[in-house]
Amino acid sequence: MPAxxxxxxxxxxxxxxxxxRNRCLQNNRRSYIEHIEPQGNIKRMxxxxxxxxxxxxxxxxxxxxxxxxTNTLRIGMDTVMSGTAAALGSSxxxxxxxxxxxxxxxxxxxxxxxxLVIRDTKAQPQEAARIxxxxxxxxxCEIIIASDPNALAVQEIIRDLNVxxxxxxxxxxxxxxxxxxxVPTSFRVCRQGIHDSILGGxxxxxxxxxxxxxxxxxxxxxxxxxxxxxxQFFKWTKHFDPDIEVVAQVWPRLGxxxxxxxxxxxxxxxxxxxxxTLWGGDLSSFVGQAGIYGFFSQVESFAVxxxxxxxxxxxxxLPPGIHSGSRYLDNFPATSENKAWADKYRAQFKxxxxxxxxxxxxxxxxxxxxxxxxxxxDNAALVKVLQQGLTVxxxxxxxxxxTMRPEDQTIVDYAFGWGTTVAQAPFVTDIAxxxxxxxxxxxxxxxxxxxxx
Amino acid sequence: MxxxxxxxxxxxxxxxxxxxxSGLISGLILFLVAAGLTLIFGVLGVVNFAHGSFYMxxxxxAYTISATTGSFTLAILGGTAGMMLAGAAFERLLLRRIYGxxxxxxxxxxxxxxxxxxxxxxxxxxxxxxxxxxxxxxQVPPLFVAGGIIPPFYLFLGAVALAVAILLSIVxxxxxxxxxxxxxxxxxxxxxxxxxxxxxxxxxxxxxxAGLAGLAGAxxxxxxxxxxxxxxxxxxxxxVVTVIGxxxxxxxxxxxxILLGLVQAFGAVGxxxxxxxxxxxxxxxxxxxxxxxxxxxxxx
Numbered sequence: 001m002p003a004x005x006x007x008x009x010x011x012x013x014x015x016x017x018x019x020x021r022n023r024c025l026q027n028n029r030r031s032y033i034e035h036i037e038p039q040g041n042i043k044r045m046x047x048x049x050x051x052x053x054x055x056x057x058x059x060x061x062x063x064x065x066x067x068x069x070t071n072t073l074r075i076g077m078d079t080v081m082s083g084t085a086a087a088l089g090s091s092x093x094x095x096x097x098x099x100x101x102x103x104x105x106x107x108x109x110x111x112x113x114x115x116l117v118i119r120d121t122k123a124q125p126q127e128a129a130r131i132x133x134x135x136x137x138x139x140x141c142e143i144i145i146a147s148d149p150n151a152l153a154v155q156e157i158i159r160d161l162n163v164x165x166x167x168x169x170x171x172x173x174x175x176x177x178x179x180x181x182x183v184p185t186s187f188r189v190c191r192q193g194i195h196d197s198i199l200g201g202x203x204x205x206x207x208x209x210x211x212x213x214x215x216x217x218x219x220x221x222x223x224x225x226x227x228x229x230x231x232q233f234f235k236w237t238k239h240f241d242p243d244i245e246v247v248a249q250v251w252p253r254l255g256x257x258x259x260x261x262x263x264x265x266x267x268x269x270x271x272x273x274x275x276x277t278l279w280g281g282d283l284s285s286f287v288g289q290a291g292i293y294g295f296f297s298q299v300e301s302f303a304v305x306x307x308x309x310x311x312x313x314x315x316x317x318l319p320p321g322i323h324s325g326s327r328y329l330d331n332f333p334a335t336s337e338n339k340a341w342a343d344k345y346r347a348q349f350k351x352x353x354x355x356x357x358x359x360x361x362x363x364x365x366x367x368x369x370x371x372x373x374x375x376x377x378d379n380a381a382l383v384k385v386l387q388q389g390l391t392v393x394x395x396x397x398x399x400x401x402x403t404m405r406p407e408d409q410t411i412v413d414y415a416f417g418w419g420t421t422v423a424q425a426p427f428v429t430d431i432a433x434x435x436x437x438x439x440x441x442x443x444x445x446x447x448x449x450x451x452x453x
Numbered sequence: 454m455x456x457x458x459x460x461x462x463x464x465x466x467x468x469x470x471x472x473x474x475s476g477l478i479s480g481l482i483l484f485l486v487a488a489g490l491t492l493i494f495g496v497l498g499v500v501n502f503a504h505g506s507f508y509m510x511x512x513x514x515a516y517t518i519s520a521t522t523g524s525f526t527l528a529i530l531g532g533t534a535g536m537m538l539a540g541a542a543f544e545r546l547l548l549r550r551i552y553g554x555x556x557x558x559x560x561x562x563x564x565x566x567x568x569x570x571x572x573x574x575x576x577x578x579x580x581x582x583x584x585x586x587x588x589x590x591x592q593v594p595p596l597f598v599a600g601g602i603i604p605p606f607y608l609f610l611g612a613v614a615l616a617v618a619i620l621l622s623i624v625x626x627x628x629x630x631x632x633x634x635x636x637x638x639x640x641x642x643x644x645x646x647x648x649x650x651x652x653x654x655x656x657x658x659x660x661x662x663a664g665l666a667g668l669a670g671a672x673x674x675x676x677x678x679x680x681x682x683x684x685x686x687x688x689x690x691x692x693v694v695t696v697i698g699x700x701x702x703x704x705x706x707x708x709x710x711i712l713l714g715l716v717q718a719f720g721a722v723g724x725x726x727x728x729x730x731x732x733x734x735x736x737x738x739x740x741x742x743x744x745x746x747x748x749x750x751x752x753x
Contacts, residue, residue, distance in 0.1 A: 087581030281582030281678035292604040316586025
């Protein structure tokens with residue numbers, strides 16, 4: 001098939017495409033498109049490999065949105081489908097699919113069916129960037145749901161492509177907080193590191209004061225998320241309780257199998273409390289290995305990423321009394337909507353939902369609500385509605401609603417709190433909900449101090 | 454860098470006991486994997502890059518056996534035996550065809566096996582991480598020795614690994630089959646011409662090597678989360694151990710594995726940000742100054 005860029009417009013003449021065997025042989029096996037002009041002149045265009053490549057390049061450079069005016073709205077998703085976070089990635093696509101299926105069953109959006117196109121980033125930033133470009137340019141995706149932790153790499157591609165992007169998993173604060181990194185067509189619908197750090201600091205300082213926990217230690221993965229979030233946590237804990245002191249910090253690399261030397265190193269420092277941003281299998285390994293040292297009966301522990309079913313379910317003997325931030329739990333917020341959503345998810349996928357499932361479901365909800373409110377599925381119209389700020393009803397809301405904040409294009413008012421573990425389901429109880437008004441106030445102060453406002 | 458913390462640790466009995474035992478035990482587990490790797494290289498002359506896969510599948514197999522039977526002993530035996538069979542099959546079906554080939558060919562075949570096994574594990578056990586949980590017998594409080602903490606489960610791990618190390622050295626040094634294996638490592642053609650069935654011998658060595666990796670995986674399963682691809686990090690450490698200790702040298706692997714464990718344990722106290730690098734620097738020095746490794750044979 002000739003590439004689209006080579007076909008002349010029919011109103012300029014009659015298109016004939018012929019390849020005569022003799023001519024081909026006479027002309028170094030080259031083929032031609034013969035274009036007969038109205039005056040009767042025959043104009044030849046050779047179609048050798050180079051010409052076709054040029055044509056393909058031109059085609060690829062044409063925005064796919066212009067080419068893909070079909071009745072299906074394609075939504076591209078870049079997520080992690082291999083490696084240690086693969087299960088989290090599949091829970092992302094399942095979360096989005098759940099809402100898309102519901103919309104399609106009800107007749108679609110603006111008469112168009114939705115289709116999710118999923119690609120594996122292998123959790124690598126360069127792959128995520130490449131995939132997003134490909135999803136828009138070659139796969140005809142009109143909207144991107146970014147479900148890979150490497151948000152910054154994707155942001156710059158989105159800035160270049162100028163398409164609507166919903167960031168559904170990356171909790172790195174800077175890409176929406178810092179105006180230099182913020183992208184006009186990109187919106188975050190998941191938790192944000194700074195919110196968790198402020199709330200974690202408030203909660204931890206409160207416990208520290210009550211129990212007299214002065215000496216703190218930390219174990220967090222050795223990359224930007226682990227280090228930044230840990231630093232922010234201690235900054236805020238010290239803000240609320242200046243008496244605390246950090247006595248030991250260890251930074252295992254991601255995917256470390258053996259923690260015993262680090263556990264014993266931490267025990268040597270005799271801390272009264274521990275903070276950790278380990279997650280997934282690493283957290284599961286650490287909890288298992290620290291348990292046999294009797295670590296959790298000696299040290300009051302705070303693990304922000306513990307309360308997600310994929311971690312909780314994998315730890316065979318969950319030590320009671322570990323403090324955890326709420327990731328996704330069907331008992332928090334304790335509403336019938338939240339419980340019903342979790343049941344619906346389990347019924348469809350025979351798995352427990354994760355925090356990534358929830359935020360990806362929310363991503364589709366935001367697209368849907370923006371489309372209904374703006375009366376259009378056009379990219380610019382959707383972006384405009386979202387930029388003005390939008391509130392949707394959600395099981396993930398602290399009070400049943402989640403709001404897209406217009407000034408920094410990130411959500412607020414989602415359910416967040418801290419509780420303590422118990423050995424059996426529901427795994428985390430006594431969850432104290434965070435006070436959003438206080439957190440927003442402190443967040444603003446922090447933004448001013450960083451020069452973001 | 455915190456030399457004063459290291460000094461304090463080395464002079465305090467409690468720190469010394471805790472760090473030394475944890476280092477010793479993780480070193481012994483590493484030795485099991487590295488011993489298999491070095492044995493296979495010594496006799497078969499093949500650098501088995503797929504060795505980590507046996508460790509991984511051994512752990513997964515132990516998990517399944519433990520979940521179905523509830524017995525940790527059966528899980529260890531099953532993980533080991535399963536990997537012995539898998540190792541023999543791997544040798545019979547694949548390795549045998551590439552003994553004479555260059556290292557690049559061996560690397561490609563082993564790498565293909567790594568990718569296939571990782572995906573098979575993903576299909577059977579799922580992409581998510583799995584934890585086996587501590588066997589009931591070891592769900593007990595840790596022991597306190599001279600103020601140091603030692604979990605009973607780690608004592609058990611250390612004892613099993615040590616017993617295997619001793620057994621392996623006795624078999625290799627004192628028995629007829631051990632002598633044949635050592636002879637085959639030095640001159641396989643001569644051994645073959647003396648009427649020894651080297652085809653069978655190679656299969657046996659591969660089975661033992663893979664079995665050792667499977668045993669390490671099964672032993673570590675209760676405390677290490679399992680994920681597809683988990684064999685890779687242990688493979689890197691095992692290579693460091695075999696290169697420093699001398700490719701093909703089992704005593705070298707034992708000494709260096711324990712040394713690595715101890716450096717990691719005390720490094721976590723004294724130079725936490727530089728622990729991993731130390732061994733790689735040591736490896737480079739060995740490669741430059743003594744390419745045969747600490748206890749390896751000189752290549753003539």
